[in-house]
Amino acid sequence: MNKTNNLLKKLVASNILYTRYMSILSLSDLPLFLIDTNGDILFEFIPSPDFCTYICQENKDCICHDYKCRLNSSGENKFVCHYGLENVLYPITLQDETVGYICGVQSYLEGNEYQKCLIEIQSLKNIKGLELEFIAKSVLSLKTVESNKIKIHEQMCVHIASNISLDLYESISHTDPDAVRLCIEKEILEKKIIDLESKNMDLVVNPHFLFNTLNCIARIAYFEHSQTEELIYCLSDLLRYNLKQNNQLHTIGSEIDNIKKYLYIQKVRFKTRLVYECNIPENINAYRIPNMVIQPIVENAVIHGITPKRDGGKISIYAEEYKNEIIISIIDNGNGFPKDVLQDIQQSENKLGLGFGNTDKRLKRYYGEQYGLKIVKSDYSGSTITITIPTQPIAGLLL
16 A cells, blocks of 8 residues: 555655646535545645635544545445535546545535534634634635536546556556557546537527516516516526536427527517528427537527628528438528638637537537538528438437
8 A cells, every 4th residue: 555655645746636637626626635545735726715724624634534534435426515515536446446536616506505504613613723714704705616617527527547557557567658558548637628518618608688688578577468477487498508517418398498589589689670480390309419510500590690791690400300311501692701700610610709609519528520510601692501411319319
């Protein structure tokens, strides 16, 4: 055990851990740290809150009792401490032996933050000998987070623990460490970053769209009360769907229903300047597709295709089944992309922030390189963009 602990400490001493994982650490601000099997804190990627460091732990270099009692056990990888904080710990293994852990979260799950009020601050002052004001501020500064953010953080912990295990294996094996690490780590890291980025992308709602919609609701509420309720319900449903994280694949039917709500809101805003139609055969509605891959294309058609035209235009969404493939077409009669913008979209990987590159990568990741997004046409007569997916599930598809 001493030998493997020394290997872990040697890795920490090399000062490469934070640099190596900096790209994915930016996706979360929850605590994340590395400990050995004795519970000693070897490295903090993202520091623990003061409440955990100075009040729960016996000393700032060693984890609290709630963590210690779970070391070297085959229990759950996550737990709730006696103060109600969510925690995770994932083992770092070397030749089937646990040599350390990646730990973190140390935050309240949304809805459980009331447990802050149950912490007896005066008792902690008497036990720890700390200032009452410091303890109170430490309790108040404990974070409250949504469950989807904790899931993303858990994936980061699993990824880092797996890669540190690979590093330790390289250090005792006779294989070329650079070849092994650069090959395996690059593959794992790229997949994990894409997955985390796509989850974060799902949470994004265009702020200008929200601002304009709320202004539109306010105007309608002033002049005519009859339409306000339906508009608010559509916006509420749209936002709720935007925040869904429970399933990476949704039915095409649910995606189209969401898009219809989006277009209805825009129709109220633009009135006769926007016309739209959706024609999806009933048998296609049940097929599944990654969520929020059609809506950004429709939004782009509204903003960049229809809005600039003085008389507005029309957006049509069609779907057809052809040779074991489903082709979804988003067609507008707007102005199309400028030539330089179209060239950049086709040659770059989503550098312009239009969402096309990310959408195409998500589709290819689920279904294979032969599927994805394609700009069929874009000129002054409008744009046609297609999404192609298979009619049958692909082996190994992540559900």
